[in-house]
Amino acid sequence: GAVVSQHPSRVICKSGTSVKIECRSLDFQATTMFWYRQFPKKSLMLMATSNEGSKATYEQGVEKDKFLINHASLTLSTLTVTSAHPEDSSFYICSATDGARNQPQHFGDGTRLSIL
């Protein structure tokens, strides 16, 4: 159980394009989803926390107009990288939780974003 599906797994696009990444919880209701960014051989950096039906909470230094997050249902959150530039190239990972205390987060398999 507790499967999180992230799509697409890899995307290559031109500078200036907007890219949408989907994160779905397949067998549980995800009241909270998290979006992370990971640079090569580095740890995960939390970008934002999204709760179903409310606005996402962004971490310091993350541009909310650049990284649009929508969490419209209990099973789907999306991250849209708007007007992407080469410096946005990275590995983006989502995770989801049903909000229960002292339970692990369940991670998607990540999206490798490459902006040319």
Next chain:
Amino acid sequence: SQQGEEDPQALSIQEGENATMNCSYKTSINNLQWYRQNSGRGLVHLILIRSNEREKHSGRLRVTLDTSKKSSSLLITASRAADTASYFCATANAGNKLTFGGGTRVLVKP
């Protein structure tokens, strides 16, 4: 910001040997979690240890937590080539928000 520091950053061992990695953190926590990440993949949850627990086992994994020293360790016994991965500790606050350590890259040579 990164709260946890992991030590060592990289570890190379022979199959069958044990691997130990350590994690330190700075603030109070609800629980501490260990995850594994294979190259280019997402994270797989290994063990969650609550702030009132001192030791936990799962198969070949053993995790300890010392809240007085704000540190945790992960021991992998009888390592296998398939254990080759990066291992991350993460501390959780009351809002289930995770703060990850820098990770330990483990290479198990057959």
